[in-house]
Amino acid sequence: MAPSLDQRPRIASEELTPEARSSAPTATVAAPHPIEARGLVKRYGHLTAVDHVDITVEAGTVYGYLGPNGAGKTTSLRMLLGLIRPDEGTAKLFGRDPLEEGAAALDGVAGFVEAPRFYPYLSGRRNLELMAALDGGDAPDRIDAALETVGLAGRDGDKVKGYSHGMKQRLGIGAALLRDPRLLLLDEPTTGLDPAGMRDMRELVRRLAADGITVLLSSHLMGEVEELCDRVAIVRSGRVIYEGALDALLRSTGQRYRLRTTDDERAWDVCSYRPDVSDLRRGPDGLTFAADEEEAALLSLALAHNGVGVTALVPAAASLEELFFRFTEGDEQEVPA
Numbered sequence: 001m002a003p004s005l006d007q008r009p010r011i012a013s014e015e016l017t018p019e020a021r022s023s024a025p026t027a028t029v030a031a032p033h034p035i036e037a038r039g040l041v042k043r044y045g046h047l048t049a050v051d052h053v054d055i056t057v058e059a060g061t062v063y064g065y066l067g068p069n070g071a072g073k074t075t076s077l078r079m080l081l082g083l084i085r086p087d088e089g090t091a092k093l094f095g096r097d098p099l100e101e102g103a104a105a106l107d108g109v110a111g112f113v114e115a116p117r118f119y120p121y122l123s124g125r126r127n128l129e130l131m132a133a134l135d136g137g138d139a140p141d142r143i144d145a146a147l148e149t150v151g152l153a154g155r156d157g158d159k160v161k162g163y164s165h166g167m168k169q170r171l172g173i174g175a176a177l178l179r180d181p182r183l184l185l186l187d188e189p190t191t192g193l194d195p196a197g198m199r200d201m202r203e204l205v206r207r208l209a210a211d212g213i214t215v216l217l218s219s220h221l222m223g224e225v226e227e228l229c230d231r232v233a234i235v236r237s238g239r240v241i242y243e244g245a246l247d248a249l250l251r252s253t254g255q256r257y258r259l260r261t262t263d264d265e266r267a268w269d270v271c272s273y274r275p276d277v278s279d280l281r282r283g284p285d286g287l288t289f290a291a292d293e294e295e296a297a298l299l300s301l302a303l304a305h306n307g308v309g310v311t312a313l314v315p316a317a318a319s320l321e322e323l324f325f326r327f328t329e330g331d332e333q334e335v336p337a
């Protein structure tokens, strides 16, 4: 069960005189963050899978932990949940370290790493009943609501072996909801789902976040993170190379334009010669570059002067996908501070 506000640390009243004690207002310390990890390191032989990672997830956010395959996302989540021991660093959930405090540190915390696992020959409901019995407390009373929330109320009597991958993922979230979580950790919850399954899962995460649950979502899908998350950490080779608000990241590249022309090769040359056009790139939709409005206007004249017809010149924010590839495959100096 979630710790009540009364269990939050206070200034010990024993340190005050009896008079002061009776008149002093009780000073409360700010509630600890849902996740606070400092300097996490995990090595496997010569490989440093997670390399001095700091993560702070504030209450009420949907936090994207984004990185390519093998970047160390699952290993980080395992350490956060106390499933494996870091070689260095600490991870605290609501101020408690799962390695030191065991199950008590996981009060109000739920989720799954890699894929949720169930007894295939039992029904979805029976699986949840067994888990609820393990969780204890009023978890059994939440089964119906959990099945309803994840859209399995009509299929709860079917054996899990007959569930689609998407249904199993949703049942995994249903199992997490039995714990009445304030924090959900989800490791690539849409991996392997078809587009409709992905849409349903995103919708579910959005609804849970709207209900006030803090979510840490690991993913290598930029669109998903862009759609769902307020804050992101981008990891590459075990290290966090960017951490911050998603909108700040998307704005960090300055004013950008997308340019389509009748002759992109020639347009590229014209753009390259202009000193006030920077960060020129080729994309699937023509060229993109950074410039101010005045320069964009001058550039359109220069293109016309060089016999290049402009079919589109529109302001465009850099997409997370563009930034992700730039950061995870390109030069690290490109990552904004």
Ligand SMILES: Nc1ncnc2c1ncn2[C@@H]1O[C@H](COP(=O)(O)OP(=O)(O)OP(=O)(O)O)[C@@H](O)[C@H]1O
Pocket (backbone or CB within 6 Å): 044, 047, 049, 067, 068, 069, 070, 071, 072, 073, 074, 075, 076, 220
């Ligand atoms: N138990 C282990 N023993 C040895 N190496 C491991 C172990 N677990 C993870 N690794 C390695 O650590 C690195 C990070 O793996 P991890 O699974 O955390 O990455 P990931 O970002 O979750 O990748 P993916 O998106 O593919 O799931 C990889 O190179 C992986 O091979």
